[in-house]
Amino acid sequence: MKAAVLYGQDDIRVEDIAIPEPQAHEILVKVMATGICGSDVPRVLGTKAHHYPIVLGHEFAGIVAKVGTGVTRIGVGDRIAGAPLVPCHQCVDCFKGDFAQCQYYSFVGSRVNGSWAEYVIIPEINAVRIDDTVSYAEAAFFEPSAVALHALRHISFQGGEDVAILGGGTIGLLTLQWAKVLGARTVTVFDINHDRLELARKLGADYVIDTRSEDFKEQATSIVGAKGFGIVMETAGSDVTMRLSFELAANKAKVCFVGTPTKELTFDYKLFELMNRKEFILTGSWMSYSAPFPGNEWELTAHFLSKQRFNFLDMIDKILPLEQINDAFELYKQPGAVKGKILLTLGSEPV
Template structure:
């Protein structure tokens, strides 16, 4: 099969490798689409995967084309998104269904081969089955959409709450979509990249701010009857973004830290005072919940997309083949063009 194989830092090659075979309890999927996550850029260019060679890619969906021993024949030809984390099922976190906090997990696209390829093997347990009415590109966004909804759940978002989101990239915009679907009274988006703010406006989010051109706290108060946002979510992973959230949220408000920092995070004395004097609740969030219903956020995403309540297709800015994927990732790294969600179509999108 064709695959993008990472042989070393910056050495991603489109080449032919052996097609994997499903073992007992596993299926083989032909990949319809795989999104490029922001974390894939340092993984390919600066940070590396846990071993070389590795096929990156963890935001994907496909169709079941072969079954391992013991797998229900009814799964053949079904569409599915795939939870890329393989938990140990033995540690204390796994015992209570908190698989994202597993002490000894495996992970497609970083610790084992992922989905920058035509095919991938997955345990049946990791499948999130979907109706044929959903396209593969939509399904491939299940992973980041589940991460976004998990952050909102950590924030305890309620109907009528106002939400400040720092970072208007793909996850930030997914947060905004979820907040809108959840009944937020106001959605405030902040980013220092004017092209991202323009894109957010084109999607119908009118309340946007460049923090380099205005104080986030005063701006949020002006749009929320002088109080500040009920909830603030940090989605950029930089210190200034964190402080903007602390300033933008109201007294007794909630702040969720979601952004994955590339370097150290620092908090000023003024930022610390914001937490003290407002008596803020500050929480972290990590990955998503894949436990049994009703807490399976992956199932929630797929069902919401299937019902039309969540439409993420407008977030896709670029589509490319496996052969063009490395060039697309260089574009993302160097920011030579505006992008939001970049989608790799290993089989041309048709499976």
């Protein structure tokens, strides 16, 4: 099969490798569409890959091509989205349903070969069926969509709040859509990229704010007054937005760090003191799973997408064949060149 194999920093080679064989309780998925995640960029262009060679890719959808022994729930020909986390299901955290905290996990597309290939192996339990009305391109968003919903569920979001989303990337725009579905009073997206802000507006943001504007804090105050935002979702992983979240948070707010930082982060004492004075709750959110595995986050994504409550297709920047994966990463080297999700396709069927 064709696969994009990472051999080292900025060294992806599309070549033929053996088609894997599903073992007991595993399925072989013919990949139809797979995404490039923001976390894949430092693995390819930096040194964040766990080992070499490796086939990356963990956002994917496809058709079940073969099943191993003991598989009963999923059949050949089923259309599915794949959950990439492979927890041990035996440790204390797994027994509590905290699969993302499993100490003995594997992960498709970072620890073991993933979906930047014609076929990928996953456990049967990791497959989420998709409705016939849902395209493979849309289903490739299941994983980041579940990440966004998991963060909102983690802070017990119940709607009726003014929500600030710091960062208009994939996770930020999916958090926006989930917040609207779940009944946010208003949603305001902050970013420095004009195209992302315009897309956020198209996807339902009540307000968008360019933080390059000198008066952006005054713009925020005009929306919620001096009280601030009751919910602040930091999705960029930037030191700037993480600090800004402390300023935008209302008294007794809930602040959630969803983005993953990639460099040192410092707070001066006056800024950090805001958490004490405002008594806001600060937490992080990691991955997208709950019990029963892979979780309600995945099932609700499938449900609301089938009801056409989301717009994933407008979040796609480019759709490229797998053979052009290096062209995609050339774009990531150019600041601002990638304005949305890049999907990779395999085969001649429409996605």
